[in-house]
Amino acid sequence: MLWKSLYADRLDAIGHSDVAALLKLAERPDVISFAGGLPDPDTFLLDEVKAGAEEVLADAGRTALGYGPTAGITPLREWLAEHVTQMGRPATVGETLVTTGGIAALDLICKVLLNPGDVVVVGEPVYMAALHVFKSYEARFAGVPLDNDGMQPDALETVLRDLRDDGVRPKMIYTVPSFQNPAGVTIPEQRRRRLVELATEYQAPIVEDAAYRDLRFEGEALPLLAALAAEHVIHINTFSKIFNPGVRLGWVTGPADLIEALVLAKQGQDQCSSTLGQYLALAFASRGLIEKQVAAATDVYRRKRDAMLAALNQHFPSEARWTRPKGGFYTWVTLSEGVDTEALLQKAIEEESVAYVAGPAFYHDRRGQNRMRLCYSYVPESQIAPGIQRLSRIIESALADVKTVTL
Amino acid sequence: MLWKSLYADRLDAIGHSDVAALLKLAERPDVISFAGGLPDPDTFLLDEVKAGAEEVLADAGRTALGYGPTAGITPLREWLAEHVTQMGRPATVGETLVTTGGIAALDLICKVLLNPGDVVVVGEPVYMAALHVFKSYEARFAGVPLDNDGMQPDALETVLRDLRDDGVRPKMIYTVPSFQNPAGVTIPEQRRRRLVELATEYQAPIVEDAAYRDLRFEGEALPLLAALAAEHVIHINTFSKIFNPGVRLGWVTGPADLIEALVLAKQGQDQCSSTLGQYLALAFASRGLIEKQVAAATDVYRRKRDAMLAALNQHFPSEARWTRPKGGFYTWVTLSEGVDTEALLQKAIEEESVAYVAGPAFYHDRRGQNRMRLCYSYVPESQIAPGIQRLSRIIESALADVKTVTL
Numbered sequence: 094m095l096w097k098s099l100y101a102d103r104l105d106a107i108g109h110s111d112v113a114a115l116l117k118l119a120e121r122p123d124v125i126s127f128a129g130g131l132p133d134p135d136t137f138l139l140d141e142v143k144a145g146a147e148e149v150l151a152d153a154g155r156t157a158l159g160y161g162p163t164a165g166i167t168p169l170r171e172w173l174a175e176h177v178t179q180m181g182r183p184a185t186v187g188e189t190l191v192t193t194g195g196i197a198a199l200d201l202i203c204k205v206l207l208n209p210g211d212v213v214v215v216g217e218p219v220y221m222a223a224l225h226v227f228k229s230y231e232a233r234f235a236g237v238p239l240d241n242d243g244m245q246p247d248a249l250e251t252v253l254r255d256l257r258d259d260g261v262r263p264k265m266i267y268t269v270p271s272f273q274n275p276a277g278v279t280i281p282e283q284r285r286r287r288l289v290e291l292a293t294e295y296q297a298p299i300v301e302d303a304a305y306r307d308l309r310f311e312g313e314a315l316p317l318l319a320a321l322a323a324e325h326v327i328h329i330n331t332f333s334k335i336f337n338p339g340v341r342l343g344w345v346t347g348p349a350d351l352i353e354a355l356v357l358a359k360q361g362q363d364q365c366s367s368t369l370g371q372y373l374a375l376a377f378a379s380r381g382l383i384e385k386q387v388a389a390a391t392d393v394y395r396r397k398r399d400a401m402l403a404a405l406n407q408h409f410p411s412e413a414r415w416t417r418p419k420g421g422f423y424t425w426v427t428l429s430e431g432v433d434t435e436a437l438l439q440k441a442i443e444e445e446s447v448a449y450v451a452g453p454a455f456y457h458d459r460r461g462q463n464r465m466r467l468c469y470s471y472v473p474e475s476q477i478a479p480g481i482q483r484l485s486r487i488i489e490s491a492l493a494d495v496k497t498v499t500l
Numbered sequence: 501m502l503w504k505s506l507y508a509d510r511l512d513a514i515g516h517s518d519v520a521a522l523l524k525l526a527e528r529p530d531v532i533s534f535a536g537g538l539p540d541p542d543t544f545l546l547d548e549v550k551a552g553a554e555e556v557l558a559d560a561g562r563t564a565l566g567y568g569p570t571a572g573i574t575p576l577r578e579w580l581a582e583h584v585t586q587m588g589r590p591a592t593v594g595e596t597l598v599t600t601g602g603i604a605a606l607d608l609i610c611k612v613l614l615n616p617g618d619v620v621v622v623g624e625p626v627y628m629a630a631l632h633v634f635k636s637y638e639a640r641f642a643g644v645p646l647d648n649d650g651m652q653p654d655a656l657e658t659v660l661r662d663l664r665d666d667g668v669r670p671k672m673i674y675t676v677p678s679f680q681n682p683a684g685v686t687i688p689e690q691r692r693r694r695l696v697e698l699a700t701e702y703q704a705p706i707v708e709d710a711a712y713r714d715l716r717f718e719g720e721a722l723p724l725l726a727a728l729a730a731e732h733v734i735h736i737n738t739f740s741k742i743f744n745p746g747v748r749l750g751w752v753t754g755p756a757d758l759i760e761a762l763v764l765a766k767q768g769q770d771q772c773s774s775t776l777g778q779y780l781a782l783a784f785a786s787r788g789l790i791e792k793q794v795a796a797a798t799d800v801y802r803r804k805r806d807a808m809l810a811a812l813n814q815h816f817p818s819e820a821r822w823t824r825p826k827g828g829f830y831t832w833v834t835l836s837e838g839v840d841t842e843a844l845l846q847k848a849i850e851e852e853s854v855a856y857v858a859g860p861a862f863y864h865d866r867r868g869q870n871r872m873r874l875c876y877s878y879v880p881e882s883q884i885a886p887g888i889q890r891l892s893r894i895i896e897s898a899l900a901d902v903k904t905v906t907l
Contacts, residue, residue: 096758103615131567196770337776362607
């Protein structure tokens with residue numbers, strides 16, 4: 094069978110996968126990888142998970158091993174409603190939906206909202222896995238550049254106005270407001286208010302991805318976009334950073350009629366998320382262990398962030414610039430024009446055994462050739478400085494090449 | 501925000517959900533429900549799951565709580581390759597893919613193969629959740645009627661020839677060859693050979709859903725379609741019946757290049773299936789516990805099948821006919837023309853506290869008004885006869901109404 098002759102058009106739209114390639118890179122044991130955006134496994138509260146598993150299998154037993162409701166088991170949805178309410182977005186159970194992780198949440202949102210050719214507005218650089226989901230629905234893109242304060246409202250307004258002039262209503266505005274993946278930047282409160290105003294004015298819902306929000310190293314917690322305009326914001330979150338990714342759980346908070354449509358779509362995605370995982374998450378969350386894990390994990394990631402910024406200061410060439418994240422997993426490096434981080438990556442792995450993700454993965458049109466994402470969350474703290482030192486050698490030689498060419 | 505104004509066309513294609521409605525029905529505690537196609541929780545080997553969880557968290561610990569490869573953890577894929585090989589379809593690791601259950605597998609296959617308007621050939625009556633997935637990709641349908649030996653090859657050939665005459669190549673032929681959901685029928689070996697011949701001749705891949713195959717009450721195991729024509733068959737299976745649904749795991753076996761495309765699609769579906777669940781499934785499977793569970797479960801379901809058939813014989817009117825399943829969860833009842841099982845369902849629940857799924861849910865064009873699916877797997881054995889007795893009273897009164905109208 095010539096399978097390719099049977100493939101749907103969306104396969105062409107997806108193209109290839111940067112995610113898969115980079116995860117393979119991280120596998121070679123001698124490579125210091127700043128590539129994969131993975132949590133540090135040492136931050137998982139393993140003993141508490143063991144106790145939780147024992148308790149769940151003793152108490153919920155066969156129920157935890159069965160199918161559950163498509164929208165999620167009721168006690169976990171009750172906990173989520175309470176949790177999101179405490180985060181400043183008052184929510185009922187009917188406004189929550191348990192999903193099989195954050196990407197599965199985004200997949201459902203696209204299933205409900207996107208026809209081929211529909212426009213998604215993305216702050217760029219943008220989370221590459223989100224880009225993959227949008228492409229798999231054959232979306233068109235309108236990019237809004239980020240600065241050190243995240244998505245720029247004036248640029249967003251221009252994009253929305255231009256689209257309106259063309260008779261186009263975008264189906265959503267996707268943003269990671271806190272400790273953005275990949276740029277590490279955070280949108281301040283005034284700018285948040287302006288963004289939801291624009292979403293309201295142009296009747297384009299915001300999809301707020303809050304995956305990293307709880308991992309805050311400094312400063313005050315900023316309001317959720319969903320707290321500022323509950324009716325216009327679809328809030329996505331994940332248990333991967335506050336519990337663990339192994340249970341594969343995330344959630345959506347949004348208006349009840351949208352949640353109903355998402356539940357319908359989920360019946361064609363996976364019917365329900367892992368019931369066992371949901372009971373484990375509930376046991377963990379209801380004992381206040383999320384707060385415990387977040388506090389400990391934030392300390393770990395803050396130290397790694399500090400190690401990364403110190404190493405960049407010490408080793409990286411003066412031409413390079415990078416963001417200073419106040420939380421989350423990433424810093425975003427901009428090199429001189431002309432440096433090609435994609436071409437450089439192979440050299441970095443082969444000659445210096447160090448890996449990162451090249452900039453073009455984070456742009457719908459694959460710009461960003463002179464940029465790279467560095468993830469400090471997964472690599473052992475002691476390897477951060479040596480890794481950055483290796484990388485700086487590669488970058489120095491690339492800069493020398495660029496200068497030579499320029500001459 | 502007027503959310504409905506933002507919805508994609510596929511929401512209209514999906515329409516409403518029979519699955520959701522029927523799962524709600526089963527919730528009222530006084531209702532004897534033959535509706536939901538759920539495994540009997542007593543068939544889960546709870547003690548062995550507990551031991552497995554303890555072992556996994558002790559040995560694989562933080563790895564089991566992390567992200568895993570999109571295609572599945574390698575040792576589980578190795579086990580799957582071996583398992584499927586033993587089932588008669590020689591497979592390498594690269595020909596396997598772990599999914600978040602059987603429906604997630606089908607969702608991925610549709611993501612890779614279906615453009616809106618593409619034709620899917622389905623044996624009808626057809627598994628309603630599969631129909632839901634196909635509709636969510638805006639498929640068009642060509643139905644092939646089943647008889648007591650499953651999908652009819654002559655009818656399939658006519659459908660394929662007519663499509664070819666219209667210049668249409670169907671993207672897949674979906675079938676549940678053993679103990680079909682909902683009809684309970686099984687395709688004999690000669691007919692299996694004829695079906696794969698037709699698939700080969702018309703270059704239309706078969707999607708073989710083997711969810712119930714291991715739950716065989718009598719007779720010999722029949723060859724997988726994938727064993728007869730590995731290059732033309734995408735084999736879907738699930739851990740829900742041989743382990744438990746709570747871990748939410750299934751798998752696909754197919755040609756390696758197709759699997760690669762499915763992996764790409766899965767990065768936009770959920771990135772990876774539950775790592776913890778996969779380690780639990782591996783611990784269970786590698787100790788031979790699947791065979792133990794299947795043997796015990798088959799005994800349970802055989803007894804329930806016997807109880808159901810005996811009760812139907814005793815209580816149902818002579819005008820009714822039903823299939824005699826040799827495995828699986830379901831029998832399929834055909835009543836006299838004119839009986840409307842959808843209208844009858846509300847009466848059955850309200851007046852007799854008994855539930856089933858009405859026939860139209862299992863046809864793409866919602867035919868089958870005088871048919872119903874009865875599931876005997878979930879309801880306690882002792883309630884089967886009383887439930888059928890209740891249902892027979894409702895049916896008798898409906899038959900009386902039909903006869904009156906006919907006069």
